[in-house]
Amino acid sequence: MPLWTLYGLLEGRATTRWPSGDGPDGQEGVLGMPRFDASRCDEGCAACAGACPTGAIVVQSEPGERQRLEVDYGRCVVCQLCVEACPTGAASSSFDWALGTTKRSDLVFGRDDAALRGAESPAESRKGFRRSLHIRHVDAGSCNGCESELQALNNPFYNLHRFGVFFTPSPRFADLLLVTGPVTYAMRDPLLRAYEAMPEPRWVMAVGACAISGGVSGDGYACANGLEGILPVDLYLPGCPPNPAALIGAFLMFLGRSPRRSAGGRHGE
C-alpha cells in the first residue's frame, strides 16, 4: 500500500502564487481575444465580419463617414478566423484572455448601445462576501469546455479554495449561480428552479460565450440565447471557454479584491 500522503508531501507546493505573488498563471501561449486596430482597416472591407461564426463583428458604414468596427466580445468564441481573414493586420491575435465585467456593455468595443448598458452592480454591495463566496454551478447545455476549466479550478495548481471560493452542492447555500451553456429548452426549468431555491442576496454569473449570448449554439429549435431575457446577470465572463486563471480573476474582481480591468470592450484600461 503506497504512502500517498507522504508522496504528496514530498511533491512540495504545487499551487501557483499567482495572482498575489510571483508565479505562473498557467496560460503560457494560450491565445485570447483578437485585438482590432480600426485605423488599419481598408475602406469597404468587412472580411473579419464575414469570417466570424457568431456575428460578433459588425462593420458599419454611413455615407460620408469612415466605416466603424464594432466587436462584441460577449459573442467571441476565440476561433481566430477574423485574424486569418484580415488582409491588413488590423485584426491580430493576442494573449489577452477575457476579463470579467459586471456590465454587458463593457464587453462591446466601438459601440455605445443603450440596450446593453444596464445597471452596474458595485462590489461594495458584496462586502460581506469578500472572503467567502459559495457558488452553485448549473450546466445549461454547454459543450463541457467550461466544465472542464471549472473542474480545473480545484486542481492543486489553481487551488481555488485558497481564495475562500467554493462550489456548493445545494443552491440553498449558494451566493452566486454560475451558468454555462446557451440554456437549452429542457434545462431552462431546472435552471430557474435552482435560482429560485437560492437565498438572497444572490447573484448570477454567465460563463462563456454560450451563456452570455448563445455563442455557436444559441437559438435554433432547442436553445435560447444564453441568459439574455431569462435571468438578470451580475457578472459576465466571456471566452470559449474562459481559462481557469480568467475565472479566478473574474471572481476576485467581483468580490472587490482586484480592480476591474476592462471597460468598453478594451483591455487593461
Next chain:
Amino acid sequence: MIPLEPLTIAPKNLPTLVGALLRRGGRPRFAYAWRNVAERIELRYVASEPGDKGFIVWRCTPDGPVPSVADIRPSLSWYEREMSDLFGVSFAGQPEPQRLVLHPGARPPAPPMSLDYPAGLEMPLEPSARGLPEIANRDVQRLPFGPVRADVVESAEFIFAYVGEHIIHYHPQLFFKHRGMEKRFEGRGLAYGVTLAERVSAVGGFGHALAFCQAVEQAAGCAVPPRALRLRSLLAELERLYNHLHYFGHLCNTTTLKVGEAEGKLLEERAKQINGKLTGSRFLRGLVKPGGLRRDLQPGSWLSESLEALRADVAKYVDRLENSDSHLDRLMTTGVLSARVAQDQGATGPIARASGVDLDLRRDHPYAAYADLPLTVPVKKAGDAHARAQVRMAEIDASFGLMQRILLLLDGGPIAAECNPPPGAEGLGWAESPRGALFYAVHFAADGALARVKIKSPSFSNWRAFPFTVHDSNMMDYAINEASFGLTVAGCDR
C-alpha cells in the same frame, strides 16, 4: 481517399442484410436520416466488413414504416429512435418506441429536423412530463437524481429504482443538453463547420474537428500533406493524454483516494498547459482544417522533454494506483460489462477493449499518420471498472511512445492542400477519440454549402451500454462505475 459508394437497398430487406452482415463478422456502426437532393428523407446505414479498411454504406428511401432492426442489433435502436424524434421516420417493431433525444414533455409542432418545422422556434416544453412507467410495489424506492447534481458536472438525470442498497433498475434520462448541433451545420461553409465541430464536445473537440475535416476531404478527393497528417496524429494523442489523465483524477475522487485525485488532476493540468503552449488552446482548437492545418506548429525540443518528464511522473502515479488496495478493492468486479453485451449494445473505445472487444479505428481503418506508426492496442478481458482503468493506463503509455515517434519522424513540407468538395458530394470521416469511435457523415448541397452533418459520438454508444452494468448492482458502487466509464454528456446529447 476512396470515394464513398452507397448501395441502394429496399427498406424491407434491412433485417436480412443486417443479419447476414453480423453472421459474416461485420459491424453495423451507425445510422442516420437526411433530406436528399430530391428533398426526400433518405436513411443511411454505415457498417464495416471484417478485414476491410473502408466502410460500407446502405441507403434506402422509406415509403412507410421501416422494419426495425433493433431486435437483431440492439445498438441500432437509439439511431432509429433518434430518426423518429428528429425526422419523424417511423419504424415497425421498434421494441423501445418511446422518445430518446427529445424530452418527454417537448411539444414540437413538427419533427425539428423536418422541413415542416417553423424556423427560429424554440420547442415548447411541459417540464413535468415523465416518460417512465410508475412503480406499483411499495417496497421499491424511486430516486430521481438531477439534472442539476452536486459538484461541477454535466446535466443529466439518473433515475434509480432500488430496494435498500440494491439497484433493481437504472434509467439515465439524458438529452437535457440537446442543442440541435447537427442542424446548425446546414447551409454553412467549411470554416464554420470546423468551429462548430470543435464545440460539440469540447474535451473530444480535436477528434470531432478531425473527423469532420476527413469527411470533407473524402468528399473532395483531397490528399493531405504528410507533415499535416503527422501533426494531426500528434494532436490526437495529446487529446487522449489529457482526457485519460482527467479520468484517473476523477476515478480516485470516487474511491476517495484524495491524494491520488489531487495528483491525477495536477497531471491533467500539466498536459493541458502543454496543449496551450504548443497550440494556443488548452483544448487543441483552431488548428485543423479541411486539407490540412490552419497554421504550422514548431514543436521544439521542449515538447519532447516536457512529454518525457510527464511520462515518468505518470508512470510513477499509475504504479502507485495499481498498488493501492483500497482503490483496487473498489474497482475489481465492479460494473462488469460482458463481451456479449459490449458487442450487442455497441460499446466502443476503452470500454469495449476492457471487455475483450478488440477494436480501434486507428489500426482497423487507419487515418492521419497511423498506418505508419507502431500502434499497440491494449485489450483486457475482465470487463470491470479495473479493466477499464487498466486499458486507459496502457493507452497513456502507448500515446507517449507514439508522440515521441512522430516528433522524430516530423520533417518539413507543406501543411495544407486545396480542398474544395464538389456540389452534391458526400464523405465519411472517423477518428478513434479518447472515448472511442467517432464518425462524421457530411453531405454537400448543390450550392456547395453543408446540407447535412451527422455526428456519431462515442459517448452516444457507451451511454447505451452503461445501464447494463448498473441494473442489479448496488448504490455504493454507482459513482465508481460511472467514473470508470468516463462518459461525456455533451457528446451524447449534441
